[in-house]
Amino acid sequence: xxxxxxxxxEDLEVKFFLRKSTVEAVNGxxxxxxxxxxxxxxxxxxxxxxxxxxxxxxxxPNPPGKVTKxxxxxxxxxxxKTPEKEMxxxxxxxxxxxxxxxxxxxxxxxxxxxxxxxxxxxxxxxxKEQAMKRAVEMLELVGIPGERYAEFPHQFSGxxxxxxxxxxxxxxxxxxxxxxxxxxxLDVTIQAQVLDLIAGLKEKFNTSLLLITHDLGVVAExxxxxxxxxxxxxxxxxxxxxxxxxxxxxxxxxxFNSLPRLDVETDRLEPIKGMMPDPxxxxxxxxxxxxxxxxxxxxxxxxxxxxxxxxxxFVACFNxxxxxx
Amino acid sequence: MGGYKKKKEYGNSQLALxxxxxxxxxxxxxxxxxxIAVILVAIFAPLLAPYDYAAQxxxxxxxxxxxxxxxxxxxxxxxxxxxIIYGTRYTIIIGFGTMTGSCIVGVFLGLxxxxxxxxxxxxxxxxxxxxxxxxxxxxxxxxxxxGTNMKNLLICLILxxxxxxxxxxxxKVLTLRNEEFVEASIALGASDARILTKHILPNxxxxxxxxxxxxxxxxxxxxxxxxxxxxxxxxxxxxxxxMISQGRxxxxxxxxxxxxxxxxxxxxxxxxNFLGDGLRDALDPRLNY
Amino acid sequence: MENNVMLxxxxxxxxxxxxxxxxxxxxxxxxxxQKGTTLGVVGESGCGKSTLGxxxxxxxxxxxxxxxxxxxxITHVSKAELHELRKQMQIIFQDxxxxxxxxxxxxxxxxxxxxxxxxxKSKEELEKKVKETMDIVGLASRLADSYAHELDxxxxxxxxxxxxxxxxxxxxxxxxxxxxxxxxxxxQILNLMQDLQEERKLTYIFVTHNxxxxxxxxxxxxxxxxxxxxxxxxxxxxxxxxxxxxxxxxISAIPHVDPDDDTKRILLKGELTSPINPKNACRFAPRCxxxxxxxxxxxxxxxxxxxxxFVACHRxxxxxxx
Numbered sequence: 001x002x003x004x005x006x007x008x009x010e011d012l013e014v015k016f017f018l019r020k021s022t023v024e025a026v027n028g029x030x031x032x033x034x035x036x037x038x039x040x041x042x043x044x045x046x047x048x049x050x051x052x053x054x055x056x057x058x059x060x061p062n063p064p065g066k067v068t069k070x071x072x073x074x075x076x077x078x079x080x081k082t083p084e085k086e087m088x089x090x091x092x093x094x095x096x097x098x099x100x101x102x103x104x105x106x107x108x109x110x111x112x113x114x115x116x117x118x119x120x121x122x123x124x125x126x127x128k129e130q131a132m133k134r135a136v137e138m139l140e141l142v143g144i145p146g147e148r149y150a151e152f153p154h155q156f157s158g159x160x161x162x163x164x165x166x167x168x169x170x171x172x173x174x175x176x177x178x179x180x181x182x183x184x185x186l187d188v189t190i191q192a193q194v195l196d197l198i199a200g201l202k203e204k205f206n207t208s209l210l211l212i213t214h215d216l217g218v219v220a221e222x223x224x225x226x227x228x229x230x231x232x233x234x235x236x237x238x239x240x241x242x243x244x245x246x247x248x249x250x251x252x253x254x255x256f257n258s259l260p261r262l263d264v265e266t267d268r269l270e271p272i273k274g275m276m277p278d279p280x281x282x283x284x285x286x287x288x289x290x291x292x293x294x295x296x297x298x299x300x301x302x303x304x305x306x307x308x309x310x311x312x313x314f315v316a317c318f319n320x321x322x323x324x325x
Numbered sequence: 326m327g328g329y330k331k332k333k334e335y336g337n338s339q340l341a342l343x344x345x346x347x348x349x350x351x352x353x354x355x356x357x358x359x360x361i362a363v364i365l366v367a368i369f370a371p372l373l374a375p376y377d378y379a380a381q382x383x384x385x386x387x388x389x390x391x392x393x394x395x396x397x398x399x400x401x402x403x404x405x406x407x408x409i410i411y412g413t414r415y416t417i418i419i420g421f422g423t424m425t426g427s428c429i430v431g432v433f434l435g436l437x438x439x440x441x442x443x444x445x446x447x448x449x450x451x452x453x454x455x456x457x458x459x460x461x462x463x464x465x466x467x468x469x470x471x472g473t474n475m476k477n478l479l480i481c482l483i484l485x486x487x488x489x490x491x492x493x494x495x496x497k498v499l500t501l502r503n504e505e506f507v508e509a510s511i512a513l514g515a516s517d518a519r520i521l522t523k524h525i526l527p528n529x530x531x532x533x534x535x536x537x538x539x540x541x542x543x544x545x546x547x548x549x550x551x552x553x554x555x556x557x558x559x560x561x562x563x564x565x566x567x568m569i570s571q572g573r574x575x576x577x578x579x580x581x582x583x584x585x586x587x588x589x590x591x592x593x594x595x596x597x598n599f600l601g602d603g604l605r606d607a608l609d610p611r612l613n614y
Numbered sequence: 615m616e617n618n619v620m621l622x623x624x625x626x627x628x629x630x631x632x633x634x635x636x637x638x639x640x641x642x643x644x645x646x647x648q649k650g651t652t653l654g655v656v657g658e659s660g661c662g663k664s665t666l667g668x669x670x671x672x673x674x675x676x677x678x679x680x681x682x683x684x685x686x687x688i689t690h691v692s693k694a695e696l697h698e699l700r701k702q703m704q705i706i707f708q709d710x711x712x713x714x715x716x717x718x719x720x721x722x723x724x725x726x727x728x729x730x731x732x733x734x735k736s737k738e739e740l741e742k743k744v745k746e747t748m749d750i751v752g753l754a755s756r757l758a759d760s761y762a763h764e765l766d767x768x769x770x771x772x773x774x775x776x777x778x779x780x781x782x783x784x785x786x787x788x789x790x791x792x793x794x795x796x797x798x799x800x801x802q803i804l805n806l807m808q809d810l811q812e813e814r815k816l817t818y819i820f821v822t823h824n825x826x827x828x829x830x831x832x833x834x835x836x837x838x839x840x841x842x843x844x845x846x847x848x849x850x851x852x853x854x855x856x857x858x859x860x861x862x863x864x865i866s867a868i869p870h871v872d873p874d875d876d877t878k879r880i881l882l883k884g885e886l887t888s889p890i891n892p893k894n895a896c897r898f899a900p901r902c903x904x905x906x907x908x909x910x911x912x913x914x915x916x917x918x919x920x921x922x923x924f925v926a927c928h929r930x931x932x933x934x935x936x
Contacts, residue, residue: 044796044797044798044799045767045796157885157886159885160885187658187659187823187886188658188823188825188864188867188868189658189863189864189867189882190658190885191867191869192866192867192869192879192881192882193881193882195869196879196881214796214797215869216797216871217868217869217870217871218869220869220870220871220872220873221869221870240873241873241874244871244872244873245873245874254798255797255798256871257801258797258798258800258801259797259801259826259871260801260804260826260827260829260830260831261826261871262825262826262829262853262865262868262870263870263871263872263875266830268805268808269801269804269805269830270801271798271799271800271801271802271805272798272801273802275766275768275799276766504712505707505709505712505713506712506713506714506715506716508673508707508713509705509707509713509714509774509777510715510726511673512671512673512700512704512705513700513704513726513727513730513777513781514696514697514700514701514727514730514731515726515730516730519730523715523718523726524715524717527715527717528715528716528717610716610717610761610763
């Protein structure tokens with residue numbers, strides 16, 4: 001373990017056992033997050049992003065889901081071997097999560113202030129007054145006036161609710177914040193406000209951030225490092241600049257070509273042909289090989305592993321692309 | 326998916342799919358055949374019953390379970406098995422008759438209420454009257470006013486079950502009406518009738534089917550209860566509830582007189598509920614089998 | 615020039631009565647669309663862009679204003695006229711999950727428009743037409759008996775497009791057709807829509823909140839805020855010169871994919887104000903960094919500040935030094 005390392009996921013494998021089939025949701029994912037670092041996890045629907053995050057929190061719905069292999073170390077302690085009672089203390093205290101939909105993540109019959117206070121008291125030995133004071137502080141920190149402590153979630157707009165959720169998740173100074181599509185349900189101008197807030201708070205508390213999103217732009221603006229996930233595996237990872245400027249995996253390239261850009265004039269987009277493979281029936285070789293224009297015989301039979309191509313830049317491909325094509 | 330033969334015609338594949346899915350659900354599938362069997366018993370009662378249900382035989386009063394009389398005889402020497410077999414007729418007519426009647430009227434009223442906001446309050450508040458009086462009290466009053474016979478019993482039970490169907494169909498239609506796929510059909514120029522029959526009713530089907538099968542059991546119980554207190558079917562007709570009521574006084578010595586018709590009611594209610602559950606799942610194309 | 619206009623909307627209004635007062639969903643919107651072009655309508659949730667599309671199609675009745683379709687006033691039409699009109703005007707919905715009847719198979723769904731208009735004489739003809747359409751929108755024929763829930767978002771949206779084009783309409787309202795889809799699928803659908811437009815000379819109203827998508831597909835763009843048009847121009851023009859403070863903030867708020875691009879974001883204060891009984895003022899004034907007294911008491915008119923570029927802002931000339 002490196003000194004600065006906070007989280008280390010090793011060869012994580014999660015499967016969902018359904019009645020007649022098995023979904024291979026996460027297939028051998030390994031990554032690390034350093035203290036104070038923000039990492040973006042990018043992928044399309046069904047790539048296994050959320051499942052990866054839930055495994056870190058020990059919240060994979062079981063049954064039908066099960067972590068079948070791997071280890072998750074937080075400060076050197078394997079979370080997969082931690083008993084549920086201990087995990088409950090870790091959740092919220094060491095690792096906090098912000099969910100995608102701010103509309104459904106708050107209890108509608110409890111005031112927002114009380115919801116923050118509840119979390120504070122759950123993890124800290126505090127009197128009610130102290131916890132309330134802390135809750136008001138947290139509200140003000142995310143830009144909501146403390147007087148709104150006693151209001152109910154329905155009196156808040158979507159952006160405000162997301163702020164409340166951020167306040168709740170940061171109330172106990174977590175070491176790692178997992179944000180699952182925190183801004184997808186918000187409008188762009190509100191998204192800009194929320195991203196700004198997250199970046200500011202992260203700086204202030206030196207929290208590590210795992211940002212799950214499908215938006216390559218959000219990652220570029222918020223993260224130090226990025227991991228591209230496809231069909232349950234990380235296909236490319238590295239510093240944002242390095243990956244965005246010098247992408248090596250054909251899927252990453254396809255993803256960028258699919259994106260209508262404001263800064264580039266294109267008459268026609270170049271989508272990736274076909275669609276994601278059936279997660280209950282993944283191909284034996286590279287999961288992307290059926291859609292890949294550069295696939296060879298080897299890609300069909302052998303699964304590529306992440307290999308370093310530049311400093312800190314890894315790619316799982318037998319024929320990584322050069323910048324010129 | 327796959328596995329089932331695809332029919333060429335439009336819309337028929339759903340039937341095949343439903344059948345496949347029903348087959349897959351063991352409880353429901355067995356229940357399905359058992360319900361069919363009960364209906365057959367009702368139809369062919371005269372052929373199946375070893376004795377006439379009303380024939381009194383004073384030489385064989387209160388015979389216990391025996392080869393000759395598998396379920397024994399009652400205080401008039403009537404064969405209980407034969408009475409049970411004939412009793413299925415009443416039960417089936419009451420159960421399905423009540424449900425079919427109240428389902429048709431209830432769904433119609435529910436649709437009216439949901440589709441024409443002006444009619445909503447009058448219809449639903451009127452039905453609330455029925456729904457808010459305790460069931461036995463309401464049924465007893467109605468039967469007493471109308472007079473006790475089979476026809477009136479059916480009318481009362483139908484009236485009693487209408488509000489439930491109306492309320493379910495109204496609620497379902499109100500939510501479905503705002504669904505985007507209904508709007509999509511309006512945008513295509515579909516008529517009200519088409520939207521109702523092709524989009525709204527098929528999607529409202531599952532709660533109605535569950536209500537139908539679950540309440541069939543309920544209505545049989547209600548009818549039995551009414552017969553039990555003497556307001557339903559009149560003796561000597563062999564209605565199951567009536568039989569329980571008649572056997573009550575002999576319960577300590579001749580237990581089977583009451584218990585056997587009671588078990589029959591329980592059994593029929595059970596298989597109807599299983600069938601209802603299975604049908605609901607089978608009719609929903611979203612649930613894979 | 616004049617007879618090349620497919621759809622023309624004048625001062626269109628749509629108010630919804632709510633317990634709190636009148637909700638001004640669309641408040642005096644005016645625009646023309648040329649045949650074979652795409653008008654992109656952008657704005658954030660609650661700006662009335664979806665309502666606009668639905669009012670044009672008579673899925674909601676308008677409260678005021680006029681709609682002309684190929685020169686003919688269609689603001690008030692009889693049921694029979696509307697039925698005929700709907701063959702010409704179609705809609706593609708945002709959510710391919712809720713806009714498709716879960717109890718119908720793919721071929722039933724695509725056949726429905728033909729059955730409604732009784733356009734085919736025999737079952738064979740119907741089947742043939744359905745097959746052709748599935749081909750055009752890129753649905754494999756083996757999917758004909760599948761139900762929507764068995765398909766992914768992209769394929770469902772193809773069903774939606776198939777239903778919209780099978781009647782050969784000339785005009786389609788696209789209500790956020792790609793915002794529920796992943797980027798790689800989104801690109802496939804956008805390409806399909808562009809191909810269809812080229813082949814069939816379709817006219818689109820493309821309603822979306824995604825500015826990158828709207829820039830890519832539109833000929834002209836109209837930016838809406840709380841029911842009003844704030845800026846309207848040719849797509850390229852708009853992305854090169856924005857004059858309205860809201861448009862500026864909106865465009866600067868899009869996260870840049872290029873990690874080297876660190877143009878400063880303009881952060882707006884606050885959130886959308888209520889569209890219920892709005893004051894007689896610029897709707898954007900409470901959030902605007904440049905708002906002056908006039909902005910709080912007078913509705914700014916839509917003025918042409920550059921050729922073909924319309925802006926509704928009192929201080930447009932001051933702010934932009936025009």
